[in-house]
Amino acid sequence: xxxxxxxxxxxxxxxxxxxxxxxxxxxxxxxxxxxxxxxxxxxxxxxxxxxxxxxxxxxxxxxxxxxxxxxxxxxxxxxxxxxxxx
Numbered sequence: 001x002x003x004x005x006x007x008x009x010x011x012x013x014x015x016x017x018x019x020x021x022x023x024x025x026x027x028x029x030x031x032x033x034x035x036x037x038x039x040x041x042x043x044x045x046x047x048x049x050x051x052x053x054x055x056x057x058x059x060x061x062x063x064x065x066x067x068x069x070x071x072x073x074x075x076x077x078x079x080x081x082x083x084x085x086x
Contacts, residue, residue, distance in 0.1 A: 020068060024036055032064060033064060040059050042060060044060060
């Protein structure tokens with residue numbers, strides 16, 4: 001069963017999906033995990049992936065999540081710097 005984190009602001013889903021696609025250099029946010037898996041050498045397929053180890057699955061999700069968090073922090077810092085200059 002896939003577990004999806006519930007967003008506090010559901011309207012943010014589209015923006016987060018765009019960020020995910022941008023960071024993974026794919027056009028579709030749904031393809032982002034497959035691009036990351038390919039870069040990591042992990043055989044992720046559409047559909048059933050029960051043969052993946054927890055370590056392999058974690059590399060895909062952790063890599064994407066880490067990139068997204070770093071980018072969001074960078075964006076927030078830039079926004080704070082811009083506000084201080086006003």
